[in-house]
Amino acid sequence: MHDSYARSFAPRDTAAGDALSAMASELFGDAAADAPSAEPAGPAFALTHRMQGLDGVAAVEAALKLGEPYSVAFIDVRMPPGIDGKETARRIRALDPDINLVIVTGYSDFSPLEISRAAGPADKIFYIAKPFEVEEIVQTATALCHRWAADRELAAAREALAGQVRLLEEQALELSANESRAVHMANHDSLTDAPNRLAFLRALHGSVRSDERFAMTMIDLDRFKLINDSFGHLAGDELIRVVCGKLHAAAPRGSFIARLGGDEFAALFPATGEDEAVMVCERLLKACSETFSVFGHSVQGGASLGVVVIEPGSTNDPIDVMRRADLALNEAKRGGRGLVRVFDESMDESIRFRRQIEGGLSKAIAGGELKLVYQPIVASGAMKVTGFEALLRWHSPDYGMISPAMFIPIAEESNLIHELGDWVLETALDAVKHWPDQYVSVNFSPRQFRRQNFVGRVIERVQRSGVSPTRVQIEITETAIFDDAERAAETLYRLRQMGFRIALDDFGTGYSSLYNIRKFALDCLKIDRSFIDGLGRERESSAIVHSVIHLGRALGMEVVAEGVETEAQVQALRVAGCSHLQGYFLARPMAEEDARDLAGKQFLFDGGADAVQGAATGTEG
C-alpha cells in the first residue's frame, strides 16, 4: 500500500506533468496550472509514511511543533494492531484544525457520517475507495494542497487585517484622548489646573443668563511681584498654586474659581445681596492672607478684591460684569490693599455718561433735535432708485452730533427706544408720501421687534398715514429673530401677509445659518458692509458675499450689498449677480428734500448704468 503511494507521488516525466497541470487548471483556473508546469518533472510532494495510527498522530504533532504542518493526511481505515483510522482521524483533527483528511477504505467499515462526527468539519474530510487509481490520489492531493495553501494565505491576510483594525482602534482612542486633553488645556490653566480666563468667561456668560442673583469677584495678590523678584519665579509659581488651593477651600459651595492670568483670580458665587457677597470675599481674603511656607521661605500672603452683585436680567454682557468687578478691584488697590470693595456706579465714568445720554435723548424728541436722513437703495443694473433707508440723526445741543450706533443701544436699555421708534416710523411715513413709488426702509431694534403687540402698533400707524404697506420695508437683524425664532417667524409672517416688505439687516454677522433663514418670510437680505469691505481682499468675504447672493436668488429674495464705497466693488457685485446696492459710492444718506428730488428723477445717474463714475454728490445737509 505504502509503495503504491510512493509511486503515485514520485516525480514523473513531462507528459504526465502536463496532464496533471491540465487537471489542476480545470480545478483552479490558469494560475494554478502555471505552478506545476514551471516544474517540468511534475508536482513535488514531501511525503511521510507511518505504519500505525499512533505514529501518524505523533508525526502530525511533531510537524506542528516545527511550524511545518501537513496539508493532507491519507488514512487507511484499518491499521491493525493499533488504533483504527477513525480514531486516528479524530486525534489528528484534535491537534490540527486545518489539515485535510482523506479516508481510504475498502468497504464500509464506518459510515462517512460517523467519521465526520469524530473528525469534522465535513469539508475537510474526503473519501477514496480501494482499489484506487494513481491519478485519483495525486489529483486529490494536488487539489487539497492548493486549497490548504489558499486557506492559510487567507487566514494570514485576515489576521493582518484584524491587526490593522486593532491598531486603528488604538489610534482612534489615542486621538480622542488627545482631543480631550486639548479641550482640557484650552480651558484650564497649566500651572494650577484651575479653569482659565476662557472658561471663566463662559461660566460668566451662563450666570448672566440665569435667573439667579450672583456675585463676581476679582482677586489680585498683593506684593506678588516682590515675592517673584526676591525668591524667584519657581517660588512665585508655588505661591500661586497654594493660594489657588486655599481659595477653593474657602469658597462657598457652587462657586466657580478661575485663574485669569498672572496673580489674578476670579470667582463666581451665588449671593443674596451685597452683604453676603462681602462676607464671602472677606473669607477669601483671609484665606490668601496667611503666612505661607514656600520652598523654605516664609512668605506673607495678601490680596485685594473687587466684587459686583448682579441682579437677574440686569445685564447680558459678561465683559461688562468683569469690567465692573475690575473697577471695584482698582478701588480696593487704591484704598491701600488687603481690602474688599463693592462696585458702585460712581466708579464708572461710562455708566455716568450713559445716564446723561439717556436724559438728553428723552428731551431730544420733544425738542426737535432728531431728524431722519435717507440713503438710496438702487437696482444694480440700471441704477434705478427703488427705495431709501431711513437713518436717524441726533444733533444734541450739549454733545453735538451723536451717532445712532452710540445712542440706539443706550435707548434700547430703557423704554426710550419705543418712543424713538414711533417717531422714526411716523416721520418716515410722512416722507414716503412724497415719492412716486419708492419704499422706505425703517430700522427696528430687537427690543422694538419683541414689543407687546408690535404688529398691531405698526399696522395702526401705517393705516393712519394712508401709506400702502407695500411701500414700507421693515429692517431687523438676526439677533432680533433668532432669540425666539418661533415667535419671530409668526410676527414676520403676519407682517408679510399685510403686504410689508421684510429685510434681514447686517446679514452674516449674527449666528443664523444660511440654511435656517428659509423658515422666515423675508423679501430681502442685506449683506453686512464688513463683507463688502473685504471683497477682493479676503477670500472669506468674497466667499460669503457670493454664497449670500446665490442663496438670495435661489429663495427669490432681493440681495442688497451695504456699504459700497468703490467702483471696483460695484463691478464685482454686478458680476456676482447682486440685485441691489447701497453705499457712499452711490449716495450718502441725504436730507428729506434731496431724497424727494432724487425719487422724482428715479435714476441715480443721468446717463443710467453707464454713468457710474465718481462718488455721488448727495449730502446729509
Ligand code: C2E
Ligand atoms: P445699519 O442699519 O447697518 O445702517 C447702515 C449704516 O451704514 C448707516 O450708519 C449708514 O450711514 C452707513 N453707511 C452707508 N453706506 C456706507 C458706506 O458706503 N460706508 C460706510 N462706512 N458706512 C456706510 P448710521 O446711519 O450711523 O447708522 C448706524 C446704525 O444705527 C444702523 O446700522 C442701524 O443699526 C442703527 N440705526 C440708524 N437709524 C436707526 C433707527 O431709526 N432705528 C433703529 N432702531 N436703529 C437705527
Ligand code: CA
Ligand atoms: Ca439698516
Ligand code: CA
Ligand atoms: Ca446694516
